Amino acid sequence: MTDAKEITEAVQEQVLSALKVGQTAIVEGVRTWTDTVGNITPESMKTEAIPGLDALPDPKELMDVSFGFAEALLNTQKEFAQNLLAAVGTNGSSANEPVGKKS
Numbered sequence: 001m002t003d004a005k006e007i008t009e010a011v012q013e014q015v016l017s018a019l020k021v022g023q024t025a026i027v028e029g030v031r032t033w034t035d036t037v038g039n040i041t042p043e044s045m046k047t048e049a050i051p052g053l054d055a056l057p058d059p060k061e062l063m064d065v066s067f068g069f070a071e072a073l074l075n076t077q078k079e080f081a082q083n084l085l086a087a088v089g090t091n092g093s094s095a096n097e098p099v100g101k102k103s
Helices: 004-040 059-088
Strands: none
Touching: none
C-alpha cells in the first residue's frame, strides 16, 4: 500500500516536471519571437537606441534580488512551521525549545 508521503512526492515530481516542460516551451517561443522580431526591426527602434534605457536597473540584478528575498521568506516560513511543530511536540523536540535554537 502506498502511503501519503509517497503519493505527495509523486504528485510533486509530476507537477515540477510539467512546469519545467512548459517553461522550456515558453523560453524557446520567446527566443524564436525575439530572433524574428530582431531581424525585421529597424536599427532606430532597437532597444540600444532608446534614450535613458541604460539608467534603468539591470533586469538580472532585479531578478536576483527578488528571488533572494523569496528564498529568505520561504526559509523564515519553514523555520516558523518547524517551531510550531516543536511547540506541539509532534517531531520529538522539546515543546519549549525552538528548532533553530538547539545547542
